[in-house]
Every structure is written in C-alpha cells, then in structure tokens.
Amino acid sequence: MTVNDAEETAFTRRTITEVFGADRVHPLEHPLTGSEDFSRVLAEVPGTFLALGALPEGADPASAAYNHSGRAVFDESVLPLGAALLAELALRRPHFPLSAGLPEGSR
Numbered sequence: 001m002t003v004n005d006a007e008e009t010a011f012t013r014r015t016i017t018e019v020f021g022a023d024r025v026h027p028l029e030h031p032l033t034g035s036e037d038f039s040r041v042l043a044e045v046p047g048t049f050l051a052l053g054a055l056p057e058g059a060d061p062a063s064a065a066y067n068h069s070g071r072a073v074f075d076e077s078v079l080p081l082g083a084a085l086l087a088e089l090a091l092r093r094p095h096f097p098l099s100a101g102l103p104e105g106s107r
Contacts (some may be wrong), residue, residue, distance in 0.1 A: 001051050002038055005047060005048060008046050008048040009048040011048075011092075012048050020081070020085070052079075052082040052103075055074075056074070057075065059073070
C-alpha cells in the first residue's frame, strides 16, 4: 500500500502552490488503490506520490481512458511543467546532496 508522508506531502503541496499557484494542486478525494511499486520506496524513505495531470483540455476525466490504456491520450505540453516541478523540489532540498545515489565515479 502506498502511504504518503504527511510532512513530505505538505512540502510538495507548498512548492506546487508557490511555483504554479494553488489552483494547480488537486488532491484526490478518493485516491486510487492500484498496485504501485513506489510504495516500496516510501516504506524506506519519507516521500509522497504525485501525479502530473495530462488530460487534454475539454476531455472528461470521468470517461477518459486510464494511463496504461492503449486509448489514453495525453497533453504532452505539461511535460516541461513536470520537469520544472521535479527540479524545484530537488533545489529546495539543500541538505540533500545532488550526487546522492549516483554510481561511484560519476560524482
């Protein structure tokens, strides 16, 4: 089961709000219970699972195909925003060395 850390979730929500605006944060009222390997990461380190909304404008979320469906359609224009968010989350972590987790010799 994927369990988000409350502090990490608040940090992520605050970052999204400060960078993109409060209207860009949409917590799920009824989170999905699909199988997610990220739960194994969160069992070891505090973190939060987030999703980048890429539903094309005008599409109905209730009837849109799921991400892994061959009928899914994505608005790829959101990808730079997702990259910017991940970079901003990393940059706001001065206590976390950027070289952490890199293979020896690539630091």
